[in-house]
Amino acid sequence: MNAFKKITTLTKILYNYKRRRIILDTFPIRLWIESSLACNLKCEMCPNKEIPNSDKGIMEFSLFKKIIDEVKDFVNDINIHHRGEPLINNQLFDMIRYAKSRGLAVRFHTNGTLLNKAKAMQLIDAQPDLVSFSFDGFQKDIYERVRKGAQFETTVENIKNILELKKQRRTKHPYFVIEKIDFPHYENIVDRQSVDSLLSDFKSLGLNEFLVKKEYEWTTSNAPDVSELRNYNVCTFPWYAMVICWDGTVTPCPQDYMAAINLGNVRNKSICEIWNDTPYKELRSNLINNIESLPLCRRCDRLCRKQVGGVPFQYMFTFLADQFVGYGKLRKIIGTMERND
Numbered sequence: 001m002n003a004f005k006k007i008t009t010l011t012k013i014l015y016n017y018k019r020r021r022i023i024l025d026t027f028p029i030r031l032w033i034e035s036s037l038a039c040n041l042k043c044e045m046c047p048n049k050e051i052p053n054s055d056k057g058i059m060e061f062s063l064f065k066k067i068i069d070e071v072k073d074f075v076n077d078i079n080i081h082h083r084g085e086p087l088i089n090n091q092l093f094d095m096i097r098y099a100k101s102r103g104l105a106v107r108f109h110t111n112g113t114l115l116n117k118a119k120a121m122q123l124i125d126a127q128p129d130l131v132s133f134s135f136d137g138f139q140k141d142i143y144e145r146v147r148k149g150a151q152f153e154t155t156v157e158n159i160k161n162i163l164e165l166k167k168q169r170r171t172k173h174p175y176f177v178i179e180k181i182d183f184p185h186y187e188n189i190v191d192r193q194s195v196d197s198l199l200s201d202f203k204s205l206g207l208n209e210f211l212v213k214k215e216y217e218w219t220t221s222n223a224p225d226v227s228e229l230r231n232y233n234v235c236t237f238p239w240y241a242m243v244i245c246w247d248g249t250v251t252p253c254p255q256d257y258m259a260a261i262n263l264g265n266v267r268n269k270s271i272c273e274i275w276n277d278t279p280y281k282e283l284r285s286n287l288i289n290n291i292e293s294l295p296l297c298r299r300c301d302r303l304c305r306k307q308v309g310g311v312p313f314q315y316m317f318t319f320l321a322d323q324f325v326g327y328g329k330l331r332k333i334i335g336t337m338e339r340n341d
Contacts, residue, residue, distance in 0.1 A: 001029075001076045001103070006323055009074070017239040022284040023276050027074040028242040032254055033067060034082035035059050035089040037246045041111055041149040043134075045181070045215060047257050048083055058089040059246040061098075063267065067244060068102050070271045077105035077129075077322060082243060083257060087114040096126040105129045105326070109179075112158050113150045120162040124169055129327050132177040132211075133159055138195040142186050156198070163205035175327030177209045177336070178202060184215070208332050225298055226291060232303045238284050242271070250274050252283060260296050 001009075012026045037056040042049040068078075078099055086092050086108045099106050107130040115123070123131065137143035140152040147155075163176060199210060226232040237253035244250055248267040251259045261283065264274035274280065286293050297303070308316065318336050325331050 003324065006076060010323070013240045017234075017236060020234070020284075020288045022281045022288075024239065026240075027071070027272060027275055028240060029074065029076045030241040031067070031071065031075055031078045032082050032241070032243040033059070033064065033078055033080050033095075034084065034244065034246045035064070035080045035086045035092055035095060035108070036084035037082075038088045039083075039085040039111075040088065040113060041085070041147055043111075043147050044145070045183075051083075051258070056084065057246050058084075059095075061091045061094060063248055064091075064095050065098060067266055067271065068099050068104070070266075072102040072104065075104060077107065080106060080108045080128075081110070082245065082254060084246070085114065086110055087119060093122045093126040096128045100127060105322070107131070109134065111135075111147060111150065112155050113147075115158040115162060117161060120158070120165050123162065123174070124165055124171065127171070128174045130177065131174040132179050134181075135159065135178050136181045136183065137186070138180065138198050139191050142183075142189065145186075146181075146183065159202065160205055163202065163207060167206050172328060175208045175331065176206070177211055178207060179211045179213055181215050182212050208327075209335060211336055226300070226303045232291070233305065233307050234287050235297060235300070235303060238280060238287065242275070255300055255302065256296060261294075 006029075009026060009029060013029070016024050016026060036058045037048075037051070038053075038058060039046075039048045039056075080086055080092065080095055080099070087110055089095070092108075096106050096108075106128040108128060109132045112133045112135065134147070135143070135155065136146045143152045143155070144150060159178070166174070166176070203210070235253065241253065242250060243252065243254055243256070244266055245259055248265045249259055250263040250266060250271075252261050252263060263279040263283065264277055266274065269277070283294075287297060291298050291303075321331060321334060321336075325334065
């Protein structure tokens, strides 16, 4: 999608959102496509371990192709991850190549534990635009407490190996990011010297960006109820984005971790049909006029965060950078600019 088309589309999306339209003349421009719900770890803060193994699976390549073929003319970028570990799906690199061949920007997020040398070579060959690693603690004791089932030394070696491989290949992509969650309850055992030393090693090997994020508490019954507030943000997701789970189930946003809001299934309907079908229209309408009817949304803290011109502020600059800057030298200079408040 060229810059002019992006600007035109985003202008229409903003107009529809501000006018609170529930039937849209635009389609989603960003997708989360869950390549795998299965995961090899049981991280202390992650709800994935609460999902029964019988409900977990990986997306079939044929279903992925169907999705990409339907959206290639209106989607700009995709995340090939959601609730599981993408590298569990043996066709992940085929998925990346297929989406890239259709002109889409591709990102995925991984814990890095399965990224052995063979997979690292396949990843570099597939050329996703961005790969981010969850790597918490930066020291063995904290990392292995948080990322239960992972071995610190193996993950460090995997990340260093792929950074070195990219350097050897002299390739622009992927843009590599390490995300570290700031856990306040581990603050008293952090060895700052070890953290700085390891981060320095990663940067010397070509790490593009290091991002510290606040720990996110998934929507719970004791979270603030936005329906009791005078002002709250109307969620933007149903106006510009869509999440597709491994089995084809469509949900409104990544915060719906348990896929409680089922908006249809891409196995038996097209994405364009689902986008303006009754469940989506009802969701948009209820977000505007009847937030009390949405138990999950009314407990989402993102609706209480700062806004600019009626649009939630937290990811605004990052989203615009994704659309118009991409992942190169300029992106490294300006950074992700994610706002956590």
